[in-house]
């Protein structure tokens with residue numbers, strides 16, 4: 423019974439709080455999670471779990487086999503990195519590193535997965551293998567890829583992979599997810615328009631003018647979402663940078679101008695339309711004015727897409743801990759999450775766990791200097807992970823009958 427899991431984990435919750443606050447005091451950013459990784463590896467070993475360090479840089483994988491025979495394997499993933507933010511919580515366990523803090527709760531994510539590891543190591547009544555995946559550099563959007571490129575899923579084969587993120591504003595004791603897209607795909611794009619440039623005062627008629635093309639293009643960009651995507655599609659397309667010419671020489675028509683922006687989308691087909699239309703508009707508008715256009719398009723992370731067949735598994739695991747009525751459907755968010763890369767490799771689910779909300783409805787959101795992970799949910803999160811292993815890899819017979 424998952425309620426029993428929660429009660430047992432609550433027995434060592436003080437240790438989890440200590441671990442979480444220790445990690446919080448010592449935040450480490452992208453690929454520099456050496457202390458955190460060592461702490462994770464040390465705890466896993468202390469509990470008798472096989473440890474592989476240095477996976478994709480500072481990543482750590484703990485491997486635990488169930489005491490019953492089974493060929494199936496599950497991956498549970500937590501992220502370990504902090505952000506470049508100056509903490510302003512004033513808490514006793516506040517960051518001791520100037521300019522860095524755990525403002526996204528990855529200290530809590532790491533600790534919840536450690537809590538599940540400790541519980542499962544003491545009670546490995548499942549059939550198969552659990553790989554505890556501790557990932558670096560989520561905030562850079564490159565940690566998951568680094569682990570995958572380091573052959574994460576070849577060295578630690580899994581049938582499914584699961585991730586969890588805390589959600590400020592969602593009450594304590596609530597879990598939420600949704601089938602299909604959850605978080606947006608996030609890309610950067612840029613166009614360089616090139617003409618001849620020339621003497622803007624003396625001989626404009628002898629030049630081709632990239633700034634005119636840029637002007638047309640800036641307006642045309644904003645026709646893509648309403649005119650090329652389906653009216654019900656969710657997406658964002660924004661310009662964030664424009665440059666060209668010399669401030670000191672406004673009488674010189676620049677030969678090159680540059681525009682850069684971001685695209686957010688939930689469907690690959692929408693990403694393809696956005697990319698294709700940016701290129702078509704840039705090239706045709708440039709050609710109309712005797713210039714050329716070169717598009718660069720960088721995919722940062724794909725949309726986070728839950729495998730529909732795995733969502734009921736995650737929902738059942740959460741419901742077993744907090745009750746069916748406390749597991750809801752989360753709305754789409756245009757935030758990004760690099761767990762999406764793992765979900766491209768293996769079917770699984772990204773779930774949100776409520777980090778709590780004040781009585782007046784207020785809360786400090788992630789990525790802000792007053793945010794803190796809520797230690798009251800450490801047990802709930804760890805119990806969800808253990809309950810998920812129970813869902814995916816079965817449990818001891820006497821438990822099933824209970």
Ligand SMILES: [Zn+2]
Pocket residue numbers: 525526561788789
């Ligand atoms: Zn974040």
Ligand SMILES: [Zn+2]
Pocket residue numbers: 526527528560587
């Ligand atoms: Zn995060």
